[in-house]
Amino acid sequence: MVIGMCFDTTASNTGNLNGACTLLEKAMGRILLWMACRHHKFEVLLAGVYSVCLGTSTGPEILFFKRFREKWTEMNHTPEARSTSLIIVSDAIKAFIKCQLEVRHSRDDYLEFLLLAAHIVGLQVDVAIRKPGARHRARWMAKAIYALKIELLFTVNKTIFNLTARKLQGIQRLNRFIICVYLQSWFSCRLTADAPVNDILLIQRLHDYDDAVLGSTGLKMMLRHSWYMSPELATLALFSSLLSDKEKTDLVRTIQADREHYHKVLTICVKHPILMPVFLMYLLKTERGVALVKHFNETITKDAEQKPFLLQVVEQHRKNFTEYNRELLAKI
Incomplete structure (x- = not known):
């Protein structure tokens, strides 16, 4: 029996009225578990960070990387x-890269990404800088792979690259983000059970x-x-390898001991998906979750018992002031 769907996050799939996921649920006559592909989300993340570091690019290819590929035969x-x-x-990051290098990956570009990352952080690996391939926007990790290659080869090809100081700083800035933030999330998001915890670690x-x-x-x-962080996916963290047995035990006890608050918060978050990350942090009362909730409401309350009620206040405020939208508030 089909109980869930895995899909990329284009509007053609996720649209409320005519999205493929909605139509499939209607055809089957029941609700299915929506398991949105995290790789597509992280592609959006990398694209946004690239735009900040190096500017936006129009057309099917990024011209900056296209020029790098065209100059390949002239380079060392x-x-x-x-x-x-x-x-x-x-x-910890070095250990993560080493661990991933011992895993068999289904795609060659996964391994290439890891080897380039290992080389740039100083790990002793046997890596050859391969000739750049396709650079169209549909290819996952291409931005990361190209950016790492450019920084690794820049010193021995300065005159060929002819990068401005701004471009060089942008590449270095992008690569530091890729290594310190992006890489761990990319290689930890393939299992559905790990997705909720992985998302929280990325937020952190x-x-x-x-x-x-x-x-x-x-x-x-x-x-x-x-909205990816649905209540159903949040509870799948019980089967995640990213949580210890003690953390999973604490999670179950939290649900059992605080069932009333759990359901209240859950009801609010279902109505307002924007609050779902906070619900997930509340649900996962581990050191990681507690730290994130603390960042969220440290200026409002530090009382753990009051945290669930914070969301209820938001809900009540929206009921009492339904006519106040963003445009109206901006005029006050």
């Missing part, structure tokens, strides 16, 4: 030997990232896609 393809890494990262990394502009860009994207 061996990165400069260095005593220090181009991007300084924590031991975006919130704590020291480049405020890129962090804000990522958080805005997560807010637009908060």
